[in-house]
Amino acid sequence: MELIADILLAAGAMGAGFYCLVLSRRLKRFNDLEKGVGGAVAVLSAQVDDLNKSLLAARHVSDGSNKALTQLTGRAETVAQRLELMMASMHDMPEVEPKAETPAPAAAEESDALAAAYKAESEPEAATEPEPAKPAGLMFVRHNRSQGRVA
Template sequence: MNLIADVLLVGGALGAGIYCFVLARRLSRFNDLENGVGGAVAVLSAQVDDLTKTLTAAQSVANSSSGTLQELTERADGVAQRLELMVASMHDLPATQEAAPKPQAPPEAPAAPAAGDAGTANETEAPVFFRRSGS
C-alpha cells in the first residue's frame, strides 16, 4: 500500500511540475516585450509619456497666447478710448470749410454732319448700317 501511495505521490509531483513548466512558458510569452501584452503595455506607456509632454507644451503655448491676447485687448481698449475722444472733439469744431464748387468742363460743340448726310438722316435716328430686305 505504501508503494502505491509513493507512486501516486511521485505522479502528482510530476504532473504539478509539468503544469508549472507550461504555465511559466505561457507567462513568459504573455509578458514578451515584442509580441505579448507586455509590449502593448510598454507602447501605451510610451504614448502616455508623449501625450503628457505634448499636453504640457500646449498648455504653455495657450498661457503665453492668453497673455499676448490680454495685452492686445488692453491696447485696443486704449486706442478705442482715444478715438472716441477724437470723434467727440471733431463734433465740437465749427464748420469753417465750405464745400468749394467743382470746376466744370467746358461744353462740347456738337459735331457737324457730313456733307452727304445733311438731308437724308434725321438727327434723332440712329445711323443704319444694315437693312434687311423683306423676302
C-alpha cells in the same frame, strides 16, 4: 495500500510539475518585450512620455499666446476709449449748415464739363478694378472686463 498511495502521490507531483511548466511558458510569452503585454506596456510608456512633452510645449505656446492677447486686448480697449471720447466730442460740436450759393452760369458749365471728363476717365478704371467686399455685421464688440478673466 502504501504502494497505491505512493503511486498517486508521484502522479500528483508529476501533474503539478507539468502544470508549472505550462504556466512558466505562458508567463514568458505574456511578458515578452516584443510581442506580449510587456511590449505593449513599453510602447504605451514611450507614448505617455511623448504626450507629456507635447503637453508642456502646448502649455508654453498657449501661455505666450495668452500674454500676447492680453497685451493686444489692453491696447484695443485703450484705443476704443479714445475713439469713444472722440465720438463724444464730435457730438458736442455745433452742426454747420452749408451755405446755399448759386454759382455763376459760366462756372456751372465749366464744372459740368470737368465732372463729365472725370466720369469718362474713371469709368474704365472702375470696370477693371472690382470694389473690395465690405464686411458684414458688427466689426467691434465691447466686452466687460470682468467676464473675460479666468482665474
